[in-house]
Amino acid sequence: MSARLIQNELMDNVATDFAKLSGTLRDFTAINKIFTRSRKLIKTTIIKEMQSLPRREFTVLDAGSGGCDLALWLTAFGRKIGLKITVCCLDHDPRVVAFARERCANHADIVVRQGSVFDIESLTMPFDFIFANHLIHHLDTAEIPRLVRKFYQTARRGFLINDLHRSALAYLGFTLVAGIFFNRNFTFTDGRLSIRRGFTLAELSRILEESGLGRSVRLATAAPARIYLWCRKPVSI
Numbered sequence: 001m002s003a004r005l006i007q008n009e010l011m012d013n014v015a016t017d018f019a020k021l022s023g024t025l026r027d028f029t030a031i032n033k034i035f036t037r038s039r040k041l042i043k044t045t046i047i048k049e050m051q052s053l054p055r056r057e058f059t060v061l062d063a064g065s066g067g068c069d070l071a072l073w074l075t076a077f078g079r080k081i082g083l084k085i086t087v088c089c090l091d092h093d094p095r096v097v098a099f100a101r102e103r104c105a106n107h108a109d110i111v112v113r114q115g116s117v118f119d120i121e122s123l124t125m126p127f128d129f130i131f132a133n134h135l136i137h138h139l140d141t142a143e144i145p146r147l148v149r150k151f152y153q154t155a156r157r158g159f160l161i162n163d164l165h166r167s168a169l170a171y172l173g174f175t176l177v178a179g180i181f182f183n184r185n186f187t188f189t190d191g192r193l194s195i196r197r198g199f200t201l202a203e204l205s206r207i208l209e210e211s212g213l214g215r216s217v218r219l220a221t222a223a224p225a226r227i228y229l230w231c232r233k234p235v236s237i
Contacts, residue, residue: 005196023185025067061127064135065089130159137197145211161229164198170225
């Protein structure tokens with residue numbers, strides 16, 4: 001745990017079994033509810049900011065969206081509290097995109113696109129907010145400052161990056177829970193790899209400094225094993 005692991009996850013291998021990949025993507029719904037705190041963090045950052053504005057309609061980019069479970073939740077939650085939220089889900093893997101498009105086929109407020117998170121300017125719609133859940137641990141450390149700057153340049157109102165706080169305790173806790181409940185697909189193996197590819201507070205602080213946005217972005221941790229960046233841009237839209 002002293003340094004980030006450099007090893008690809010099974011789901012990132014184009015030769016992996018599609019049935020197991022699909023099962024892993026379906027597992028993410030439960031994983032995001034139990035482990036990632038994504039919904040809570042989105043509520044206390046992006047949703048809170050939306051509710052502070054006079055507008056009731058917003059656009060959001062879900063960068064590295066996977067199976068789109070968070071987009072499905074966000075659009076439904078928005079409707080519940082009187083907000084119209086349109087989400088563009090972006091993923092680079094054509095297999096994941098195919099799964100997501102089928103899953104979101106009956107949701108007019110969700111658009112699924114294939115592409116790189118480093119090429120988001122090619123997307124035609126403007127974005128009020130960007131969020132990325134469990135994206136940056138898939139990247140090389142040197143790529144992350146560039147991505148943070150791109151999110152800052154693209155999001156009109158702010159962005160949230162939520163990822164893994166690497167620790168032995170997080171690894172042990174996930175091993176115990178996932179070993180019982182998530183051992184049929186890639187979730188158990190890849191989840192443990194993901195934690196070892198995660199970040200310490202010091203590492204992500206250095207990355208943030210390299211991005212040149214240290215004063216504009218809040219870096220914090222949250223239980224269980226969360227580390228996140230939240231940027232609220234001081235602009236009017």
